[in-house]
Amino acid sequence: MIHTRYSLLFLTALCKLAVSAPAASSSAASITESASEVSSAIHSSTNSATLPLTTVPFASTNPNEPLWNGDSPDNAPSPERGTLGAPIIGPDNVPLELQNPDLFAPPTTDNGDTGNLKWPFAMSHNRLQTGGWARQQNIEVMPVATAMASVNMRLEPGAIRELHWHKTSEWAYVLKGTTQVTSVDSQGRNFISNVKAGDLWFFPPGTPHSLQATGDDPDGSEFLLIFNDGAFSEDSTFLLTDWLSHVPAEVLAKNFRVNNSEAFAHIPAKELYIFPSTVPPDDQQAPVSPQGTIPQSFTFPLSTVNATQLSGGSVKIVDSTSFPAATTISVAEVTVAPGAMRELHWHPTMDEWSFILEGTGRMTIFASQSNARTFNYQAGDIGYVPATMGHYVENTGNTTLKYLEIFNSDRFEDISLNQASSKSFMCEYLGPEFSSPFSQWLALTPPSLVKAHLNLDDETIAQLSKTKQIVIG
The missing domain is CATH 1.10.287 (Helix Hairpins)
Structure with missing residues (x-):
């Protein structure tokens, strides 16, 4: 200091x-x-x-907090911070300015350009169907997100997302209600399961499956789908009805060994995509298959997993070590208490796709070469951080921030300013003491080298911990 x-x-x-x-x-x-x-x-x-x-001045310790929030009055937003900037005198979009204070009046620590790393699902085109809807995010709306794309889908009770398959894998997190999923693998083994709020499912590329909302919730179900290709489009899904409507009836009859020429007279003339149906029974069973059932479950009960409690929040991590079927996607479900933050860290080989479930937060992304940009996030927003870019997530609200960190990898992996493969996750600001999770790194580095970098005094260096601080509180 x-x-x-x-x-x-x-x-x-x-x-x-x-x-x-x-x-x-x-x-x-x-x-x-x-x-x-x-x-x-x-x-x-x-x-x-x-x-x-002689070449570099000290970094400023001036506060750089958001200057307003979504609950501030309409006259609060102004592109001014200290002596920098000036008021807007032309037309402006106040609701967006209220949600994005760190874009409109950025911290003085921001510099250069990182590209846009935020996309609100509220700005995605919504495909309305009888029985539900679907909206997506891919590189068309978020060009930087090349590794993953997403779909947010809602089904009313009994409504079906018809039998289909994809070129990519499909990973899902259920936001509300219960969804019944069915599937058959390439060996003819079948699978059926009810997936509740907070639980996951995963289907490998090319594996046919269906989704149907049960009657557990009067609103049906809503879920988040992740695909390990940023160019994925939900509109290019392989649908059962779409395919069969483009096959001559006599070919269908020959394929299914049916002699009745009218057997396929009522096939839909075009895809159904999402359509209403009766609610499936709670005890619905898959037909008995001579080949048996799929041995490795395509679903995972994340909602029943105990979170690791931290002084600043909690975390659940699920990857192929605990959910073996999920060979292309891993996730961390994170909560951050008011005033706390997800520590400074980066992911060495994986892009991070984030989704805000509840609360508000902000994230500064460091893209090297003095490029840094701060973004604000609300529930329903998507964040994206390319591999190796340093970042943190800070709770800027008065309620718990809950979000997903999703990666196009079968293993969760991050590096904090603590050490490689650190599982440090959360830190809270408790005062001027050096109690952050990168304390160990600095404590185990020669003091003269630390002083040469950061100009810390002996008292501060003496407080650095030489053992890993999993949670700072």
Whole structure:
């Protein structure tokens, strides 16, 4: 921590620069001289190596919190932060400005460009059907999201998402209600299961399956689908009715060995996609297959798994080690308490697709080369972080933030500023002490090297923990 004395010395150096020097050479000399004074003072206090003040000033500790939120009055949003910016005097979209304070009046730590890393499902085109609806996100609306695409779907009680299959795998998280899923694999083994809110299902590429809302909830069911290809389109699904409507009737009769020429006279002339039907019985069983049932379940009861409780929230992690069928997608279901945050981290080889289930938060993405951008998220929003980009997730509201971190990989993996393969997840701001989860990394690095980078004093360095801090609280 920089003492007030040294802060004043540095401000003095800046003042010298501001009032001096028409000539570049004299300005440079002033910077070097003033920086040297500050370096000398701090050096004597911390016994550090020579500090790099001749080229780089100290980072600012000025607050950079969001300046308003979605509950603020309509006159709150203004593209101003401190002395920067100016009010809007032309037309503006106040509801969007209220939801995106860190885009409209960004933190001074933001710099450069990262591309758009936020997409609200509310802006996706919705396909309305009798019995439900579906809306999607892919690279057409979020070009940076090349590794994964998603569909948000709703089925009324009894409504069916017809028998179909995809080129990609399908992973799902049930948001509300219960969905009955059926499937048959390439060996003729079949499968049926009821998937409740908070539970998962997974179907490999090319595996035929169906989805139907049960009567457990009067509203039916709603779920989130993830596909491991950013160019995926729900409109290009292989549908049973779409296929058979394009096969001559005599070919169908020959294929199914039916002599009745009218047997296929009532096949729909085009795809059904989503359509109403009767609610399936609670004890519905799949037909007995001579080949048996699928041995590896296509569903996983995440809702019954105990979360790992942390001082700043909780986490559940599911990948192929616990859900073997899920060979292409893994997930972390994360809760973050008000005032807490998901620690600074990155994912070494996997893009992260995030979905906000409840609450509000913000995320700053560091894309290297001084590029950093902060985004605000509300329930129903999608976030996306390309592999290796550093980021955190902070709860900016007064209620619990709950969201999914989804990866196009069979294993969950992240690296924190703690150490490789760290399972540190949450930290809370408790004051000026260094209690963050990267404390171990710094504590196990030679003090002189830490001082040369961060200008920390001996007292601060002594507080760094040399053992892994799974949760900081």
